[in-house]
Amino acid sequence: MTPDTLKKVSDWRFGDILFCVATDQQNDRIWFGSSDFHVYELNTSEEKPQRVAFEGDGHESYVTGLVRVGKALVSCGYDRRLVWWDIESKRSTRRTVAHDKWIRCVVASPDQSRLITVADDMQCKVWDATSGEMLASFSDHSALTPHHYPSMLYVVAASPDGRWIATGDRIGHVAIWDASSFEKVGELETPIMYTWDPKARRHSTGGIRSLSFSPDSRRLAVGGVGKIGNIDHLDGPARLEVFQWSTGTQALEREDNKKKGLIEQIVWSPDGKWILTAGGDNNGFVTIYDAESGELSHQDGQDGHIHAVAFDHDFSNFYAASHHRVTRWTIS
Amino acid sequence: MNQMINRRALLRAAGATAVVSNMAAIDALSQPSFASELARGEKSVILLWLAGGASQLETWDPKPGRLTGGPFSKIQTCIPGVEISELLPKMSTRLDETAIIRSLNTKIGDHGQAYELMDRGRVGEPGVRFPHLGAIISHELGQIDSRVPDYVSMYTSTEGRRQGSAGFLGARYNPMFLTEKMMPENIGRHDAISQVDHQDRAALRDFLAKRFVRDLKNPSVHSHENAYERVHGLMACDYLFDIDKEPQSMRDHYGPTQFGQQCLIARRLVEAGVPFVKVARAWWDSHGQNFETHQELCADLDQCMSALLDDLKQRGLLEKTLVITLGEFGRTPQINGSLGRDHFANAWSCTLSGCGIRGGVVHGKTDEDGQSVVEGEMNAGDLFATIFAALGIEHDKEYMVGSRPVPLSDFGSTPCREVLA
Numbered sequence: 001m002t003p004d005t006l007k008k009v010s011d012w013r014f015g016d017i018l019f020c021v022a023t024d025q026q027n028d029r030i031w032f033g034s035s036d037f038h039v040y041e042l043n044t045s046e047e048k049p050q051r052v053a054f055e056g057d058g059h060e061s062y063v064t065g066l067v068r069v070g071k072a073l074v075s076c077g078y079d080r081r082l083v084w085w086d087i088e089s090k091r092s093t094r095r096t097v098a099h100d101k102w103i104r105c106v107v108a109s110p111d112q113s114r115l116i117t118v119a120d121d122m123q124c125k126v127w128d129a130t131s132g133e134m135l136a137s138f139s140d141h142s143a144l145t146p147h148h149y150p151s152m153l154y155v156v157a158a159s160p161d162g163r164w165i166a167t168g169d170r171i172g173h174v175a176i177w178d179a180s181s182f183e184k185v186g187e188l189e190t191p192i193m194y195t196w197d198p199k200a201r202r203h204s205t206g207g208i209r210s211l212s213f214s215p216d217s218r219r220l221a222v223g224g225v226g227k228i229g230n231i232d233h234l235d236g237p238a239r240l241e242v243f244q245w246s247t248g249t250q251a252l253e254r255e256d257n258k259k260k261g262l263i264e265q266i267v268w269s270p271d272g273k274w275i276l277t278a279g280g281d282n283n284g285f286v287t288i289y290d291a292e293s294g295e296l297s298h299q300d301g302q303d304g305h306i307h308a309v310a311f312d313h314d315f316s317n318f319y320a321a322s323h324h325r326v327t328r329w330t331i332s
Numbered sequence: 333m334n335q336m337i338n339r340r341a342l343l344r345a346a347g348a349t350a351v352v353s354n355m356a357a358i359d360a361l362s363q364p365s366f367a368s369e370l371a372r373g374e375k376s377v378i379l380l381w382l383a384g385g386a387s388q389l390e391t392w393d394p395k396p397g398r399l400t401g402g403p404f405s406k407i408q409t410c411i412p413g414v415e416i417s418e419l420l421p422k423m424s425t426r427l428d429e430t431a432i433i434r435s436l437n438t439k440i441g442d443h444g445q446a447y448e449l450m451d452r453g454r455v456g457e458p459g460v461r462f463p464h465l466g467a468i469i470s471h472e473l474g475q476i477d478s479r480v481p482d483y484v485s486m487y488t489s490t491e492g493r494r495q496g497s498a499g500f501l502g503a504r505y506n507p508m509f510l511t512e513k514m515m516p517e518n519i520g521r522h523d524a525i526s527q528v529d530h531q532d533r534a535a536l537r538d539f540l541a542k543r544f545v546r547d548l549k550n551p552s553v554h555s556h557e558n559a560y561e562r563v564h565g566l567m568a569c570d571y572l573f574d575i576d577k578e579p580q581s582m583r584d585h586y587g588p589t590q591f592g593q594q595c596l597i598a599r600r601l602v603e604a605g606v607p608f609v610k611v612a613r614a615w616w617d618s619h620g621q622n623f624e625t626h627q628e629l630c631a632d633l634d635q636c637m638s639a640l641l642d643d644l645k646q647r648g649l650l651e652k653t654l655v656i657t658l659g660e661f662g663r664t665p666q667i668n669g670s671l672g673r674d675h676f677a678n679a680w681s682c683t684l685s686g687c688g689i690r691g692g693v694v695h696g697k698t699d700e701d702g703q704s705v706v707e708g709e710m711n712a713g714d715l716f717a718t719i720f721a722a723l724g725i726e727h728d729k730e731y732m733v734g735s736r737p738v739p740l741s742d743f744g745s746t747p748c749r750e751v752l753a
Contacts, residue, residue: 016399017667035667036399061396062403078403102403120627148588149628201615202489202590203628232384234620234670261670281620282669304669323669 002274002290002297003331009317010328011302012042012049018307018321020066022073025313031073031087032321033063039075039085044319044328054085056092065106067115069129074115076103082117084132094132099123104154109179110162118156124167126182136182140175141167145204147196154209159217166220166245168208170194174222176245188243193224197231205231209279212266214291220245223263223277226255234261234281240289242275252294259285259301265309267318276318278306284322286329302327375652375687375723376602377469379610380595380637382629382659383490384443384617387673389665389702390417390626391633392681393434400665400701402623411692419630422638428692429641429650430685431751435696435708436715438661441675443617446660447494453716454742460733461499465716466608468740470505471498472725473607480569483507483608484601486514486594490614500733507610514590514597515573572600586639587632595636599643602653616659620670633657641685654687654722658715665702679705682715688722690753713745721747 017035024030028045037059040051054073061078068074072093073085080103084094099119106117108129115127122141127134145151152170158179159165165177171194176186195206210223221242228236238261242252261281268275274297275289284306288298304323311318320327387402394417395401406415409424414432416424423430440446440455448456451464463471470482485507487493498505508516525533575583575596586592591613598609613632618625637657644650662680663673679698685691696708710718717727720740727747730737 017671035403037397061405079405150631152624152627200490202613203615203625205621205624232615232617232619233672280670282672305671323671 002288005330005332006286006288006298006300007330008300008302008327009330010044012044012051012326014051014324014326017062017323018326019062019064020075020308021310021319021321021326022066022068023310023312023319024068030310030319030326031066031068032319032326033059033066033075033077035062037061037063037077037079039063039066039073039083041087041090042326052090054090054092056085057095058083058092061102064102064104065117067106067108069108069112069115072129074106074108074129076106076117078102080119082106082115082127082132096132098125098127098134102152104152105156107156107158109158110160116156116158116165118153118167120150120152122151122153122169124153124156124165124177126165126179138177138182138184139167140184140187141169141173142171145171145194145196147198147202149203152207154207155211157211157213157220159213160215161217164213164217166211166213168211168222170204170207172208172224174208174211174220174245176220186245186248188220188222188245188248190222190224190241192226193222193239195225195228195231195236197228201231203231205234206236206262209262209264210266210277212268212275214268215270215272218244218246219251219272219291221252221266221268221275223266223279225260225262236260238263238277238279238285238287240266240275240277242291252289252291254289254294254296256285256287256296256299259283259287259299261285261305264305264307267309267311270315276309278309278320280305284320286320288331298331300329374605375473375654376606376649377466377473377608377654377656377687377719377723378595378598378602378640379465379608380633380640380655380657381487381610381612382616382633382657383487383494383612383614385446385659385661385663385675386616386629386633387618387622387626387663388434388679388681388698389663389673390419390623390630392416392432392683393698393702394418395665395700395702398701400667400703402667404623404626411694414692414694417630419626420634422634426638426641429645429689430683430691431689431693431695432681432683433695433710433715433748433751434679434681434698435705435710436662436677436680436682436712437705437709438677438680438712441661441677443660443675444492446675446677449712450658450660451494451496452499453712453745460736460738461497462738463499463501463505464496465719466496466507466610467498467501467505469608469723471501472720472740473723474505475605478605480572480601480604480606481508482606483610484510484598484606485610485612486510486597487610487612487614488512488514488590488594494612496610500731500738514594516570569604572604572606573597575600582643585643587635589632589636591632592636592639595640596643599640599647599649602644603647603649616663617675618663619668619672619674622663622667622671622673644686650686652687654689654719655685656682656719657685658682679703684718684722684751688724688753690751693751695748695750708748708750710748711745713742714748717741717745717747718751721752
């Protein structure tokens with residue numbers, strides 16, 4: 001059953017752009033990565049929390065992904081680096097050049113033993129989360145779009161059962177991989193999300209920006225944007241497609257013209273009954289859909305694009321990393 | 333050689349008043365001297381027009397590490413101490429023929445008005461139809477007896493394709509404008525007329541026209557004759573637009589994109605004597621997803637601009653071809669709520685390469701966040717004066733429009749000597 005309420009309860013303003021967020025399973029600390037190249041901690045239980053920057057050898061460009069593995073945080077950035085951070089000391093413990101181009105996303109395997117990254121070198125790489133050793137590198141994604149421009153590999157997801165990895169790119173291609181053998185086991189196409197404008201603008205701004213397996217790992221939700229009228233702006237409907245990925249069957253297709261722009265993140269409810277999407281154009285949105293019918297259940301918005309969301313331990317709050325702000329919503 | 337140039341100069345002087353319809357007199361204050369004609373000798377301009385406004389911060393004036401700087405780093409170029417965006421790696425090795433101007437302050441941030449400003453070098457005025465850059469160049473550098481077009485403009489994407497107008501110079505200097513296809517339309521021989529018939533008709537017309545000209549000493553007759561010659565010239569030069577006639581290796585050098593193909597056509601045109609070619613690459617108006625837009629479009633610009641400069645240089649054409657990379661404005665240092673940058677005309681960049689330019693120079697400076705010009709500010713008139721000076725054209729030469737003198741570049745503008753060879 002979808003939630004009864006969706007409510008924005010807190011808003012912390014900053015001057016930079018926040019691209020990623022991770023939450024603590026024990027208390028009210030959150031961490032986020034910024035356009036000022038830093039990783040920050042914010043204790044949201046304080047009345048007027050002040051963010052604290054992590055120190056040491058960090059990033060040299062935008063911090064675009066952040067994941068917690070045990071007592072460490074691992075961040076990725078457009079500087080091609082992965083950085084390990086000790087949560088308590090708030091200092092970096094390891095830094096490595098992990099890809100040849102921008103790293104777009106990092107996720108952890110469900111048991112947190114591995115990290116999985118994707119980058120604009122079009123490679124998906126698997127790493128030992130503790131040692132930092134690279135275990136595998138593979139790709140099913142073209143370096144160039146069909147119109148001869150650089151493609152981008154935006155997103156990777158790990159299935160809750162730990163068996164599968166999915167990767168999605170700029171031209172709407174999704175590959176699904178065996179998480180043990182790293183062999184490709186499936187693929188999907190979402191061509192509408194490749195927003196190439198052949199005449200008026202001759203470029204594109206869309207692509208697959210979010211992927212998420214259902215709790216039973218059988219369905220895969222794919223998020224991006226639909227046909228854009230004027231790609232000077234993100235002037236297209238937020239687009240969600242859900243597949244029974246093993247058969248390639250599309251189970252759901254939704255476009256939202258009320259809240260436009262990219263779906264940057266998808267989160268399934270623990271019971272698989274509903275799906276939360278977040279993203280936006282120059283304004284952000286949070287939308288909750290019934291996972292079976294696709295019916296829109298709740299929606300809220302804000303100034304500034306939402307780049308990422310993360311739920312807390314009991315799934316009652318989530319935090320959004322956005323343009324110039326971090327926002328907390330509650331659901332019940 | 334001198335005889336040929338003198339003949340052209342004479343033809344220019346003789347034909348000027350005949351081919352211009354809406355001016356009382358052209359060049360009345362400054363008849364072209366043979367010396368300046370020699371200095372200009374068959375020079376050309378290729379304007380790479382970055383329609384919509386490319387970001388100076390993601391191209392020629394990067395500010396990494398600042399909140400306004402975006403995610404890209406800067407890279408060292410072949411010129412010690414000069415750094416540009418990492419999005420232009422090929423150009424970073426080819427700056428020895430290129431001057432970067434980082435200090436344009438043109439103030440107008442509206443597409444339409446800014447386009448007019450940067451294509452005419454001055455703000456419009458009621459009652460005067462100022463010519464655009466291509467028309468001025470084609471008027472100044474074009475050959476009256478040329479069989480190729482003087483001004484070709486390729487603008488094949490985005491709405492509101494901006495053609496540019498010859499203004500008071502008259503329709504003779506309007507561009508051959510390509511919007512849908514890269515091959516000009518309606519210049520082919522009609523199917524119903526055979527090649528032999530076509531040649532016979534031309535020969536007969538030529539015979540009759542020459543006799544008519546001999547008997548009737550009137551400039552308008554010369555103009556009429558000249559128009560026929562130009563039509564025949566255009567019909568005969570359609571091969572210039574056919575890049576299939578280039579080796580595959582050359583086509584590969586420019587790359588497979590439309591912009592690359594058009595840049596290759598531009599080289600073919602200037603090689604054949606076309607004095608002004610404009611290649612407009614849309615659409616840089618990145619209000620959303622500025623960085624990804626520039627990843628995509630800068631890859632195109634880097635490939636095509638570097639290939640063009642290489643090609644011109646290898647053919648010995650770069651020393652007489654000025655390559656300009658320019659748009660209507662730059663983009664805001666502030667990054668907006670959808671990772672975009674908006675219109676910004678207060679502190680932005682362009683480049684000049686080749687003919688008359690001192691390569692490796694960086695002129696002007698913006699502050700650490702790119703918000704304002706702190707050294708070497710240039711306006712549109714100054715840029716135009718610099719372009720004219722690089723081509724050996726007197727920037728303060730005046731056209732007479734009725735009884736009003738109009739200088740080529742706006743009143744008070746001065747060439748930037750720092751970037752001139």
